[in-house]
Amino acid sequence: MESFAYAAPATLDEALDILKSHRRRKVRTQLLAGGTDMLVQMRTSDREPRVIVDIKKLKETNRLNVGGKDTYVGAALAGVLLTADKQLVARHPGLVEAVDLIGSSQIQGRASLGGNLCNASPAGDTIPAIIANGGVCVIASANGTREIAAEKFVVGVGRNALKPGEILLGIRFPKPAKRTSDAYLRFIPRSEMDIAVAGAGVSITLDKSGKCTAARVAIGAVAPTALLVPAAAKALVGTRLEPAALQAAGAAASDASKPITDKRGTVEYRRSIVAVLVRRAAKIAAERAGALK
Amino acid sequence: MSEARQFNAIGRRVIRPDGVDKVTGRAAFGADYTLPGTIYGKVLRSPHAHARIVSIDTKKASRMPGVLAIVTGADFPKVGSEEITGGEGAGDYKDLATNVMARDRVLYHGHAVAAVAATSVAEADAALAAIKVRYEKLRPVMDIDTAMADDAVVIDEQLFTSGLPEKPSKPSNVATVMELKRGDVEAGFAAADIVLEGTYRTPTVHQGYIEPHACLATINQGGQATVWASTQGHFDVRSGAAKVLGMKVSDIKVIPTEIGGGFGGKTTIYVEPVAILLSRRSGRPVKMTMTREEVFRASGPASATKCVIKIGAKNDGTLTAMSAWLAYEAGAFKGSSMAPGAMCVFAPYKVDNFLIRGFDVLVNKPKVAAYRAPGAPQSMYACESLLDELAGKLGMDPIDLRLKNAVEEGCQAAYGPKFNAIGFRECLEAAKRHPNYSVPLGPDEGRGVAAGFWFNAGMQSSAEIHINEDGTVTVIEGNPDIGGSRASMAMMAAEELGVPYERVRVQIADTESAGYTNTTGGSRVTFATGMAVIQAARDIIGQCKQRAASTWGIDGDMVDWADGKAIPKPGVNADVKPLTLANIASNAARTGGPLLGRASLNARGAGPGFSVNFADVRVDRETGKLDVLRFTAIQDVGKAIHPSYVEGQLQGGAAQGIGWALNEEYVYNKDGVMENAGFLDYRIPVASDLPMIDTQMIEVPNPSHPYGVRGVGETPIVAPLAAIANASCAATGVRIRDLPLSPPRVLAALEHAAS
């Protein structure tokens, strides 16, 4: 009987070699980070044998750098390590909130930003937050590294832009401009442990007077992939996030959404609450960016 | 019983005897047993909700690596129709057998079709995938309205509605009709100042015990089987497996493991007979554990219901008439908890005119099982909701409305007999006085009140008490300890014998080592088995007095038993020292042999349990989400043997009821496939969903029990559904009659009300 195999390369070169040689032999490989989605899928729907390539031992996937220019979050870092990093929390509070919302304390011990992105669930909590923060995916292959914007990384339900032989090493975030902050909110029926029915990540930049000069709004669980909604951002820029502006941003998000009805919510419900979440997240982001309450 | 009795052991908050094993991981639950040579059984389940099985081909699977046995329905004996003499929902052995393994048709998605035993779970799973089953799909019947429609697909062509004056000419999905009535209901409504009516629906929900069903079975060449099973009633596993497999009861020994929750769901059998048969075919011990998905798809949930309630009242709140039309889904086989639902619905109230009609309805879902006060939460949710509406219309406090009509000792219950001592009025009065009832509410917050009721059961129990040579005490009984009952048994034995609690050990014995004992269910254990333990202790005391008398050379009736010692009665002229249990035990060989006390009984006089709950909730008007801010559970518990575990029953029942009200439901697609068969999307409350649950125990002693005990385990789940729904209505201003009150439903109702 065919079985699984497991490899835990210690260096990136070794990892890329493993991917290459198995590809040549037409052996299916699967990258493993925290495994909190992958193991469930392996057990329930996808029992085909393959070689599991654990990327948790690579230095590139374990680096966390909240630096002068950029922030770099290694793809395999477990949530607990991100929520515990004070610098990261100060710079991207909404992103860390999104990380913290994934599953239980136990899940936080394993689940990673890279895994959440690669799993490409429409409801992945970190994805709208990554997009709102202008996250860029750093991807390695035998040919070197390439970068693509996070909003382009997820290409469909459960599908990402990685080509065979590629590894997502981490996500790079530009250092937020002055008076910039972010927030992520999702809606779930319980207080914890559910999959988002809708989510919204918002980043807001204010000028000294408290006027919004830039914004990014991304929504989740209301379309096959998380969506960047420029129209919602546009509704906020130039305003002081007055109720009318928030209303307009929410409405734009609602218009941009393409939700489905499933066991977790209806089309109408998702359309309705995604607007609420955008309004609320924008307000929190602005407060964090220094807006007067 | 004597009201003034002072207790030594009972009423204390002692540490349970099995506690250390349970906090250190040593306690062995269903899946924790393995024998040398154990192999693993897995079940192939129907991918269709309703289909005819055309053929099953196991040839390829039987040649797969590691596969040692395969069985299908054809390998099981034919079981004739025979009523299971249990309570509601117990059904028929033929149905039980067909539920364990489908024969010619599959009746729900997840129905067992075949089973494999292999040397590993992975090999068993691989073999299941290699079994080829051809089905001819039939149209599934998935809800009450469809099942009861004139042109409904009939699930069982042999099923003719029972309970009607004459046998119907056509088969139907309605298995049973039941009617209870008193007075003239139409005249009662005509005499009312106000008449309200409402239709309420509740979804299919699951008990949600954390431990999946699990067993280990082994059978020898002589045909004698031993089964380790996680069950509420190992004697029922024995009788059920014997019927399904055509075995003698004496050829099956069932050893109860620790049980990781049941709530009624582990009162029947699923994998146990399959494991025995696979063991017979393979010659090896076979372990079977359900996955969580299997638990949802193939064990017994609680009925979805549709209830229509009508209430007539005078302007002062006096009820003049009540009627109920109650339809309960039974699942694929007859036997829902409709009957107790019908008997409970108006039980808390005095009303001269009522009419209750109940319907037990087949649908293509798993056969329902008991779930904590089975049947009561659904019908009483409906009635208690409509009473809340009535209180609102009359401008009455909802507790006052209930006080106006509350039953008390001597009142005739809607289900027939007169109540003995009950504590409903006391619960209502305690609720009214409770500080939580006057906490001011903020914006978007609302408070809801509801009452609950459950009969509580008695039934058969056995107990033995052995006095060991050092005077320590071993109690042997036959009820799996699902929530601390070893502690209450030990406390009652200690109380009677007058020895410290710490000197008593309780053993839950297997079917060959304990006397026959009915299931751990019906809130009966502390009451009925407790009574057996008390009687066995009294048997010991009688023997000890005799032993002391022979030691002292006086008459047996000249000896008293006090504070754990035999003493001569006042006035007896004997210069003797009191004899402790240890003294008597150490001398037992010389006075007649070992000290062995026994009792077996069929307990009567289980006192009914009443409760009053109230909840405060807050609504988020933009998302429709309800948060529970405060929850207060008040219940007449008779006499709390171990107060902490009684409070725990009230709190746990409240949490389950809150889950039922807010989020729990089976979500089915159009093909009859459950879409949320896991704890991710079947949303039971998590720690952060709930506030502290405040409890108040009212103790109105049950006159039929030596200490006043009445069952406490089931009543707590009854009232929360309506308490939450009524609070939701108060917070939102909108009455939603269908559960669960999930955010989409609440938001839709708010939007509908605004438009």
Add this chain to the structure above:
Amino acid sequence: MAKVHVSTSVNGQHTEFLCEPNESLLDVLRENLQLTGTKEGCATGDCGACSVTIDGTLVCSCLVLGVEIAGKEVGTIEGIAKGDVLHPIQQKFLEHAALQCGVCTPGLIVATKSLLDSNPKPTEEEIRYYLAGNLCRCTGYDKIVRAVQDAAQTMRGKRA
């Protein structure tokens, strides 16, 4: 492909085992190492009954592969008490009657220890959110939260 040999440490004891590459740590603990105190409630990371620690981090052992723990330190319920002395958390669970059926209890105790190791003075809300991944169907959580609060206080007292 063959089973993998894994060398690791469980509750401070050097441990070696063979397992399939796709076998979960939960199955390894229960089946290969006979450490059955860790329970399976769902095998999908939704119930927390299988909680253990890996190098001090709380995880669901059903969502970790056995092969992933090579060279790591695994902590299970069996390692919480020291010899015949219960850990204060275990003692408080008993005193507060914070268990009924007891099947979620090992996971809750492992999770509580992980909470109190990192946050010695949690608020009620922090306790409830930290333990949200440990489902209990019997207690309604009230007595569990109180036991954790009391254990935290006891442990703070011991530390001081």
Add this chain to the structure above:
Amino acid sequence: MASVFFPDHLAQYTHGRREFDVNVSSFRDLLEWLEVRYPGISEKLVGRVAVAIDGDIIHDPFLETIAANSEVHFLHRIEGG
């Protein structure tokens, strides 16, 4: 005379009659009394329905005393969860 009551769904066994006044001293006597009037009724009742004698519900009644002023109600068996 003890009063004996059948709920509607069980009154099918008594040709629709729901109340009786009976002079018996035990449940066994009551069953005999009923059997004489409604042959075959014992089989429908024994092991299948419960009885409440003066408020105490009994699943498997047989020798229980029925007093002159007792109230006896036949009812559905309740087991519970």
